[in-house]
Amino acid sequence: EAGVAQSPRYKIIEKRQSVAFWCNPISGHATLYWYQQILGQGPKLLIQFQNNGVVDDSQLPKDRFSAERLKGVDSTLKIQPAKLEDSAVYLCASSQGPKMGNEQFFGPGTRLTVL
Amino acid sequence: GENVEQHPSTLSVQEGDSAVIKCTYSDSASNYFPWYKQELGKRPQLIIDIRSNVGEKKDQRIAVTLNKTAKHFSLHITETQPEDSAVYFCAEYSGAGSYQLTFGKGTKLSVIP
Numbered sequence: 478e479a480g481v482a483q484s485p486r487y488k489i490i491e492k493r494q495s496v497a498f499w500c501n502p503i504s505g506h507a508t509l510y511w512y513q514q515i516l517g518q519g520p521k522l523l524i525q526f527q528n529n530g531v532v533d534d535s536q537l538p539k540d541r542f543s544a545e546r547l548k549g550v551d552s553t554l555k556i557q558p559a560k561l562e563d564s565a566v567y568l569c570a571s572s573q574g575p576k577m578g579n580e581q582f583f584g585p586g587t588r589l590t591v592l
Numbered sequence: 593g594e595n596v597e598q599h600p601s602t603l604s605v606q607e608g609d610s611a612v613i614k615c616t617y618s619d620s621a622s623n624y625f626p627w628y629k630q631e632l633g634k635r636p637q638l639i640i641d642i643r644s645n646v647g648e649k650k651d652q653r654i655a656v657t658l659n660k661t662a663k664h665f666s667l668h669i670t671e672t673q674p675e676d677s678a679v680y681f682c683a684e685y686s687g688a689g690s691y692q693l694t695f696g697k698g699t700k701l702s703v704i705p
Contacts, residue, residue, distance in 0.1 A: 510692075517697070517698070518697050518698065519596075519598075519681045519683075519695030519696050519697050519698050520636065520681070520695050521695070522692050522693065522694075525692060533692055568635065568636070577623060577624040577643070577685050578624060578641075578643070580626075580638050580641075581638070581693065583635040583636050583637070584635060585634070585635050586635060
């Protein structure tokens with residue numbers, strides 16, 4: 478079974494520039510998550526999708542971050558404009574459903590460096 | 593809101609010794625507690641989990657215990673091996689509406705050969 482795919486793996490940009498990340502979840506997984514992992518910390522949920530609808534985006538900085546999952550499969554996360562503090566690994570995860578016990582499978586992440 | 597405290601932040605043990613990592617949580621509605629292992633530069637991977645109706649779960653050298661009254665749970669690794677060296681994250685899952693995982697800050701485990 479193919480895992481969660483993400484691209485790019487690494488991205489370096491200057492502050493105030495824009496960047497977009499792409500995620501392809503495991504086939505058949507209805508729930509998709511975007512996490513931000515700052516160095517030395519645990520993943521922090523940014524947004525959760527159930528199919529193509531947003532379940533929770535309470536921790537997404539909506540003034541600069543946006544995400545979509547238009548067809549309920551792939552998803553993109555965008556930052557515009559980027560700030561220095563956005564430097565982190567952005568992890569995408571997917572699960573069969575949102576409820577307890579549905580294991581979340583993580584992608585390899587995109588390491589973003591904002592200079 | 594949900595909060596998970598994880599201790600210690602770093603842990604060094606001799607190969608063959610045991611390692612224990614502890615987490616406390618604040619949300620009484622939390623009912624599922626997974627543990628993830630993240631090797632350097634790699635993705636987090638689930639290694640064991642426990643549900644709130646169980647006090648202990650074991651899988652080979654790994655065990656997790658849960659005390660719902662005290663709101664804490666622990667990861668126990670016995671007979672540690674160098675390949676156990678990684679960052680371990682505890683997490684809590686609250687099904688009270690938001691259905692999301694909240695992670696601890698992680699414990700960097702180093703197993704010294």
